[in-house]
Amino acid sequence: MKNKLFIYLHSHLPFSLNKGRWPFGEEWLFEISLSTYLPLLNIFFELKNEGIDFHLNIGLTPVLMDQLKSQYFKEKFLEYIEIKEKNGLIDYERYKNDSKIKLTLDHYMKELSELKNLFIKINYDIVDAFKKFQDEGYIEIGTSAITHAYLPLLKYDYSRELQIKNGVIVYKKYINKNPNIIWLPECAYKPGIEKILKEAKIKFFILNYHSLVEESEEIFRYGKGEVKFDLKNRFSTLFLYQTDIGPYVLLRNPETSEKVWSRDYGYPGDGDYREFHKKSENSGFQYWRITDKNVSLGDKDYYDYKKAIEKTRIHAIDFNNNLEKIFSDFNKNYNLDGLIVAAYDTELFGHWWYEGVRFIKELLILSNKSSVYKTTTTENLIEQVSIKKGKFVESSWGLGGFHYTWYNSETIWMWDKIHEVEDKFMKLSKNIDENKLKALLKEKFLLESSDFPFLVTTSTAKDYAINRFNEHYDKFKMLLKDKISPGEINRDDFVFNNIHLRRYFDARIKKRSSIRKMGNNSNRKKFKTR
Numbered sequence: 279m280k281n282k283l284f285i286y287l288h289s290h291l292p293f294s295l296n297k298g299r300w301p302f303g304e305e306w307l308f309e310i311s312l313s314t315y316l317p318l319l320n321i322f323f324e325l326k327n328e329g330i331d332f333h334l335n336i337g338l339t340p341v342l343m344d345q346l347k348s349q350y351f352k353e354k355f356l357e358y359i360e361i362k363e364k365n366g367l368i369d370y371e372r373y374k375n376d377s378k379i380k381l382t383l384d385h386y387m388k389e390l391s392e393l394k395n396l397f398i399k400i401n402y403d404i405v406d407a408f409k410k411f412q413d414e415g416y417i418e419i420g421t422s423a424i425t426h427a428y429l430p431l432l433k434y435d436y437s438r439e440l441q442i443k444n445g446v447i448v449y450k451k452y453i454n455k456n457p458n459i460i461w462l463p464e465c466a467y468k469p470g471i472e473k474i475l476k477e478a479k480i481k482f483f484i485l486n487y488h489s490l491v492e493e494s495e496e497i498f499r500y501g502k503g504e505v506k507f508d509l510k511n512r513f514s515t516l517f518l519y520q521t522d523i524g525p526y527v528l529l530r531n532p533e534t535s536e537k538v539w540s541r542d543y544g545y546p547g548d549g550d551y552r553e554f555h556k557k558s559e560n561s562g563f564q565y566w567r568i569t570d571k572n573v574s575l576g577d578k579d580y581y582d583y584k585k586a587i588e589k590t591r592i593h594a595i596d597f598n599n600n601l602e603k604i605f606s607d608f609n610k611n612y613n614l615d616g617l618i619v620a621a622y623d624t625e626l627f628g629h630w631w632y633e634g635v636r637f638i639k640e641l642l643i644l645s646n647k648s649s650v651y652k653t654t655t656t657e658n659l660i661e662q663v664s665i666k667k668g669k670f671v672e673s674s675w676g677l678g679g680f681h682y683t684w685y686n687s688e689t690i691w692m693w694d695k696i697h698e699v700e701d702k703f704m705k706l707s708k709n710i711d712e713n714k715l716k717a718l719l720k721e722k723f724l725l726e727s728s729d730f731p732f733l734v735t736t737s738t739a740k741d742y743a744i745n746r747f748n749e750h751y752d753k754f755k756m757l758l759k760d761k762i763s764p765g766e767i768n769r770d771d772f773v774f775n776n777i778h779l780r781r782y783f784d785a786r787i788k789k790r791s792s793i794r795k796m797g798n799n800s801n802r803k804k805f806k807t808r
Contacts, residue, residue, distance in 0.1 A: 519668035594640035
């Protein structure tokens with residue numbers, strides 16, 4: 279059998295450079311780059327040097343990619359690392375009589391030095407470093423909507439088209455090829471989006487497992503049909519699905535999702551792993567372990583890095599065994615090659631789950647040795663796995679499987695403003711000044727970021743999100759009335775300044791404008807959450 283494991287890590291952070299520092303703002307990007315992106319690159323170098331033939335897919339949203347490529351980021355991020363090093367030295371003095379904390383601090387200071395040297399080694403360019411691994415055939419880089427807009431709730435198909443196709447423009451600018459796969463922001467799907475994907479020459483996209491509402495009985499292998507049979511629900515996610523007009527859907531596998539996502543039942547909640555929420559007041563370093571989820575922060579035990587790393591090996595073995603069992607059950611029952619899609623937010627690994635990056639390395643080593651399955655990218659995927667026709671319902675990976683996380687009583691006003699801006703953009707003259715058009719597009723895109731309603735709903739950074747949202751709404755209106763210049767916009771919101779954003783203005787605008795407005799969602803079908 280030639281079963282395939284498709285690992286997809288979705289990387290995204292909203293535009294935050296020069297938009298506040300701490301606790302909300304550009305330090306989000308610095309912290310994630312230090313705890314997740316550089317450690318991932320580090321294990322890729324290690325695996326390559328160890329001769330491991332690994333394959334993994336990593337999505338970089340266009341807005342994240344452009345920030346990582348900016349000179350501002352490169353300079354400020356290096357300063358951030360150096361500040362962390364200085365704070366570590368202060369911690370040595372503060373905890374000089376605590377041998378257990380000092381042991382963990384020794385590890386952190388060594389790690390900081392290694393990651394700083396890695397950043398210098400890759401010429402301060404995280405995106406280009408990932409690109410080189412793609413060029414060498416180890417990974418595949420996916421794209422997303424340009425600012426991670428929650429696509430189903432935009433008023434017009436035209437707005438969805440602008441988000442997706444301008445995202446492709448950014449991808450091609452930095453990766454020098456067309457993307458094969460897209461992560462729809464928040465796994466949020468609305469029937470018809472696949473038409474835009476086909477126009478953008480994107481072949482694959484990922485959906486949550488509950489989005490599948492109808493599947494054909496006939497199974498296809500590349501170039502031929504096979505026997506019909508009734509498929510058990512458990513195995514529905516082990517197929518690649520072709521939509522009516524062409525692009526293929528990969529369905530997230532629920533069993534592998536819970537193993538990694540769930541704090542109650544998944545690996546990240548293990549008591550030996552590092553506690554995220556308890557930090558040193560001076561440095562922000564975490565010297566304590568989870569201990570038990572019911573233990574208060576004040577009663578957390580000391581963290582033991584070596585013991586935690588041993589747990590990543592144990593958990594990787596368990597995950598690998600579970601994968602092989604799912605594949606074997608599928609093979610025995612149906613004599614077909616299976617596909618498991620293990621898709622997560624990249625930032626879970628390293629940032630939230632400190633040891634998660636090491637877990638990925640251990641899993642990739644085990645996958646390389648497995649006789650049951652191999653890791654893969656989209657290259658030749660159509661020829662490698664079993665395919666069915668499928669129909670999919672409007673959905674997301676949010677609470678209840680629908681739109682509530684982004685559309686609720688606290689965020690309705692945001693969607694009113696987004697739709698207002700969409701309407702105004704539709705009415706722009708064909709002859710508008712190009713610089714003004716680009717600035718309007720930029721502010722429209724930034725306004726549409728799914729992060730703002732998410733942060734309001736979760737109260738994670740509610741005031742910050744509201745202020746940022748209103749900032750971009752006000753700038754769009756001021757630009758329309760020439761109360762602010764495109765140059766001022768580009769100095770303040772310096773994302774995409776080197777990108778030729780496109781309006782795609784042609785006869786389709788009138789056609790797109792006839793698409794019905796998103797109705798009240800309160801009576802829509804709700805889906806059972808995982």
